[in-house]
Amino acid sequence: MERNIVVGITGSIAAYKSCEIVRELKKKKWNVKVIMSENATKFITPLTLEVLSQNKVYTDMFKRESYEENHISLSEFASVILMVPATANIIGKIASGICDDLLTCTVFAFRGPVIIAPAMNENMWKNEIVQENVKKLKEKRYIFVGPEKGELASGKEGIGRLAEIEKIVEKVEETFEKWQKKQM
Numbered sequence: 001m002e003r004n005i006v007v008g009i010t011g012s013i014a015a016y017k018s019c020e021i022v023r024e025l026k027k028k029k030w031n032v033k034v035i036m037s038e039n040a041t042k043f044i045t046p047l048t049l050e051v052l053s054q055n056k057v058y059t060d061m062f063k064r065e066s067y068e069e070n071h072i073s074l075s076e077f078a079s080v081i082l083m084v085p086a087t088a089n090i091i092g093k094i095a096s097g098i099c100d101d102l103l104t105c106t107v108f109a110f111r112g113p114v115i116i117a118p119a120m121n122e123n124m125w126k127n128e129i130v131q132e133n134v135k136k137l138k139e140k141r142y143i144f145v146g147p148e149k150g151e152l153a154s155g156k157e158g159i160g161r162l163a164e165i166e167k168i169v170e171k172v173e174e175t176f177e178k179w180q181k182k183q184m
């Protein structure tokens with residue numbers, strides 16, 4: 001199985017950390033394709049991710065340069081999908097079956113493991129609906145890494161912080177190995 005990963009980035013203040021994660025994945029010889037939600041592009045630029053992933057970055061489902069490039073081809077490319085950082089919004093959309101952008105459509109077209117690394121304010125994370133959505137996804141084949149307790153973007157201590165970069169990359173490796181064995 002190819003070491004191909006789709007990294008989905010959403011509109012969290014922790015989005016800048018996804019740059020470091022893409023770098024680490026490249027160092028570990030992953031072929032990385034990045035999908036950014038429209039709101040993620042308000043936090044970091046596709047250009048940065050393009051250079052780090054050494055690949056084109058996908059942001060718009062309807063703006064395509066060739067017939068082959070779409071959510072189906074991205075889902076076929078991926079051995080693993082990693083959503084980092086994952087907002088409360090994307091978690092809610094996936095848990096509710098909403099696919100209204102490239103990232104959600106790619107996730108729904110994909111049959112392999114999806115890793116979700118949430119990052120948000122503590123109260124958002126503890127919100128009953130967010131927790132219900134997380135529970136629902138955990139009961140299916142979605143794998144969560146974090147969030148962790150620590151200093152949040154607001155400067156306050158609490159739960160909601162994106163998991164450490166090494167931990168996220170480790171989870172990708174571990175998930176890929178398990179999935180590969182299962183396919184044999």
Ligand SMILES: Cc1cc2nc3c(=O)[nH]c(=O)nc-3n(C[C@H](O)[C@H](O)[C@H](O)COP(=O)(O)O)c2cc1C
Binds near residue numbers: 038040088
């Ligand atoms: C400065 C700022 C920081 C934000 N940080 C987060 C965050 O860490 N986690 C989160 O779930 N939402 C956060 N939001 C809210 C999301 O950007 C918002 O829910 C958005 O609709 C998410 O869109 P997306 O999931 O399609 O990327 C933040 C918004 C702003 C303006």
